[in-house]
Amino acid sequence: MSNIVVDKSKVPWWVSNVIVPLVNLTLALLVSGLFVFIAGENPIEAVKLIIYGSFGYIQGFAYTLYYTTNFIFTGLAFAVAFHCRLFNIGGEGQAYIGGLGVFLVAINLSFLPVPIVWLLAIFGAFLFGAAWAYIPAYLQSKRGSHVVITTIMFNFIASSLMIFLLVDVIRDTNQMAPHTVKLPEEIWLPSFEAFSGILGIKIRYSPLNLTFLLAIASLFFVWFLVWKTKWGYEMRAVGHNTQAAIYAGISPHKNIIIAMCISGGLAGLLGVNEILGVSHKIQAGFPAGYGFTGIAVALMGRNHPIGILPAAFLFGILYQGGSEVTFEMPNITRYMFVAVQGLIILFSGALENLFRPQIESFFVRRLNREVNA
Amino acid sequence: MEFLSDIASLINSTLRISTPLVFAAMAGIFAERSGVIDFSLEGKMLMAAFVAAVGSYYLGNPWLGLLLAIIVCVCLSMLHGFASVTHKGDQVVSCVAINILIIGLTTALAAAWFGQAGLTPTLNEDQRFLEIHLPFADALRDIPVIGTLYSDILSGHYVFVYLAYLSVPLVFWIVFKTSFGLRLRAVGENPSAVDTAGINVFTMRYKALAINGVLIAFAGAHLSTAVNANFFREMSAGRGYLALAAMIFGKWHPKTALIACLLFGFTDALQIRLQGVELPVIGEIPVQLIQALPYILTVVLLAGFVGKAIAPNAIGQPYIKER
Numbered sequence: 089m090s091n092i093v094v095d096k097s098k099v100p101w102w103v104s105n106v107i108v109p110l111v112n113l114t115l116a117l118l119v120s121g122l123f124v125f126i127a128g129e130n131p132i133e134a135v136k137l138i139i140y141g142s143f144g145y146i147q148g149f150a151y152t153l154y155y156t157t158n159f160i161f162t163g164l165a166f167a168v169a170f171h172c173r174l175f176n177i178g179g180e181g182q183a184y185i186g187g188l189g190v191f192l193v194a195i196n197l198s199f200l201p202v203p204i205v206w207l208l209a210i211f212g213a214f215l216f217g218a219a220w221a222y223i224p225a226y227l228q229s230k231r232g233s234h235v236v237i238t239t240i241m242f243n244f245i246a247s248s249l250m251i252f253l254l255v256d257v258i259r260d261t262n263q264m265a266p267h268t269v270k271l272p273e274e275i276w277l278p279s280f281e282a283f284s285g286i287l288g289i290k291i292r293y294s295p296l297n298l299t300f301l302l303a304i305a306s307l308f309f310v311w312f313l314v315w316k317t318k319w320g321y322e323m324r325a326v327g328h329n330t331q332a333a334i335y336a337g338i339s340p341h342k343n344i345i346i347a348m349c350i351s352g353g354l355a356g357l358l359g360v361n362e363i364l365g366v367s368h369k370i371q372a373g374f375p376a377g378y379g380f381t382g383i384a385v386a387l388m389g390r391n392h393p394i395g396i397l398p399a400a401f402l403f404g405i406l407y408q409g410g411s412e413v414t415f416e417m418p419n420i421t422r423y424m425f426v427a428v429q430g431l432i433i434l435f436s437g438a439l440e441n442l443f444r445p446q447i448e449s450f451f452v453r454r455l456n457r458e459v460n461a
Numbered sequence: 462m463e464f465l466s467d468i469a470s471l472i473n474s475t476l477r478i479s480t481p482l483v484f485a486a487m488a489g490i491f492a493e494r495s496g497v498i499d500f501s502l503e504g505k506m507l508m509a510a511f512v513a514a515v516g517s518y519y520l521g522n523p524w525l526g527l528l529l530a531i532i533v534c535v536c537l538s539m540l541h542g543f544a545s546v547t548h549k550g551d552q553v554v555s556c557v558a559i560n561i562l563i564i565g566l567t568t569a570l571a572a573a574w575f576g577q578a579g580l581t582p583t584l585n586e587d588q589r590f591l592e593i594h595l596p597f598a599d600a601l602r603d604i605p606v607i608g609t610l611y612s613d614i615l616s617g618h619y620v621f622v623y624l625a626y627l628s629v630p631l632v633f634w635i636v637f638k639t640s641f642g643l644r645l646r647a648v649g650e651n652p653s654a655v656d657t658a659g660i661n662v663f664t665m666r667y668k669a670l671a672i673n674g675v676l677i678a679f680a681g682a683h684l685s686t687a688v689n690a691n692f693f694r695e696m697s698a699g700r701g702y703l704a705l706a707a708m709i710f711g712k713w714h715p716k717t718a719l720i721a722c723l724l725f726g727f728t729d730a731l732q733i734r735l736q737g738v739e740l741p742v743i744g745e746i747p748v749q750l751i752q753a754l755p756y757i758l759t760v761v762l763l764a765g766f767v768g769k770a771i772a773p774n775a776i777g778q779p780y781i782k783e784r
Contacts, residue, residue, distance in 0.1 A: 123566065127573035175553050233763035236500055236553060240702050241756040248753035256747065380561055387554065423568035423579065430562025438544035438555035
């Protein structure tokens with residue numbers, strides 16, 4: 089199987105970057121269908137429900153874009169670190185702590201003019217997320233402790249820390265549940281229905297809000313940072329070949345720290361969407377697995393913003409359509425979609441070379457024939 | 462005497478809590494010594510817990526549940542090998558995929574088959590492992606020291622506890638005293654040299670992963686068919702990662718890994734006891750901080766404040782045979 093040798097320079101870009109990922113995605117979805125069947129439901133009906141739930145009505149589509157927002161942040165977070173060959177699977181914890189940053193800034197500075205509060209809150213989210221990623225980064229670069237284990241541990245620690253804060257320190261003392269008070273309404277980010285209200289269209293509630301534009305801006309930010317700056321080049325050099333980078337005078341330590349901090353900061357921005365945009369308070373466990381989904385998003389999008397956008401959108405469809413499925417099919421719970429993520433990571437990450445040689449050589453031979461004919 | 466029996470029960474729970482960690486660390490040693498990173502211990506442990514509980518519920522015998530768990534875990538190890546050994550995919554990505562897949566799949570299937578909460582049905586006495594009382598444990602209990610040692614610490618554990626501690630010398634013997642072990646270590650250190658000697662690197666790595674799958678199945682079965690009588694969502698709670706940290710801290714060596722596992726077990730046993738207790742000077746420690754102790758300890762140990770760990774040389778690199 090691996091005996092097929094393909095001249096990489098002859099493979100058109102769209103074969104390796106579009107066709108192969110689509111084949112891998114299809115495989116993952118076929119196996120997912122099998123799981124749905126094992127759970128006792130009809131996979132084709134499930135697909136119909138997913139498409140209806142995510143596209144069938146405007147409110148559903150708004151939900152899809154709301155999920156997309158979260159996945160852009162966590163997907164970019166994983167991708168930035170990955171370019172430095174760091175596996176930041178602590179997006180979950182960094183997003184959690186990022187949420188704390190948003191809330192603390194917003195509640196304490198709410199007397200400032202509204203757009204300034206927003207900017208500072210975004211900065212707070214980034215800073216807190218980055219700080220939570222700093223320690224694993226430091227330990228990786230200075231002590232060689234594997235970032236996968238430390239970031240996972242930091243997820244557990246973040247969860248304990250936040251529960252402690254939500255129960256004993258920043259809880260809304262008028263009630264018992266572990267969440268804070270609501271932020272003052274003036275500083276909430278404008279929602280989608282407020283926008284469409286201006287345009288004269290009335291739609292029902294959806295969590296989609298202005299943060300979506302921040303997510304799109306982040307895509308450009310990451311593209312510029314990683315591919316157009318000196319730092320981005322240095323970081324990729326460290327990731328690609330640490331020894332060569334050292335000989336070129338590039339410090340791996342500095343780049344590992346910066347890559348992880350930017351990664352953590354991007355994950356922290358999830359807090360802007362969830363707290364400034366949607367729930368306006370910190371609730372226990374609000375990152376709800378978005379951090380882990382970011383891994384699948386990034387790997388499917390081949391760690392490039394251009395790929396991450398459609399991948400995040402696809403996961404938005406799966407999440408929003410998935411909630412439609414769990415509503416209609418009693419045997420399917422949202423955990424089925426966690427399994428689907430696992431399959432997508434498996435097929436588009438670990439097994440990405442499963443059929444790559446065959447597909448590439450197929451297209452190379454066909455193109456050669458056209459040239460010769 | 463009160464104090465002595467407190468100590469005895471602390472040691473007793475340390476041994477019990479460390480058991481899945483010991484199995485997982487030994488499983489990790491096989492994979493990583495052969496040059497394959499295995500973060501998927503966490504997922505495999507969870508899968509074993511699920512399969513053992515479901516298997517034992519339907520087949521009525523915990524040993525059959527364990528057997529099924531072993532089969533499924535070996536398959537998962539083979540999947541990891543297929544992705545990362547045969548297809549040279551990224552080993553960490555493969556592990557992350559397996560972990561996320563299993564977290565989702567186990568809970569989704571438990572919910573689909575047994576109801577919404579993601580629990581499997583409670584096993585009755587025939588369907589689970591029971592504590593083994595060693596002979597004469599009751600008769601010897603009143604003898605000072607020896608009685609406590611034998612009756613309160615050594616006796617009254619689940620079969621897995623004894624197997625876990627027996628597996629440590631066995632793993633040591635296999636890895637360091639047999640020709641298979643020599644080849645295993647060589648494949649992890651310098652695969653091309655092993656290849657030159659006419660040994661198939663891929664076959665060796667698959668064999669190591671198969672043993673890894675068998676060992677990790679015991680850890681999962683211990684969780685769901687011995688200490689608990691059912692499977693519940695994410696019941697492995699990071700133990701796979703803790704075991705991996707223990708293995709790294711133990712420098713990929715069974716004996717030192719065992720000590721690190723016991724240290725984790727002890728911290729865990731202690732944290733259960735510390736909850737809600739007023740300590741002198743500090744006062745009552747928040748329960749969340751106490752629960753986070755094993756995770757904080759992992760970070761501290763991995764930071765290598767007690768010495769730097771050196772991994773097998775070829776770890777994480779797929780072997781590419783030259784033509």
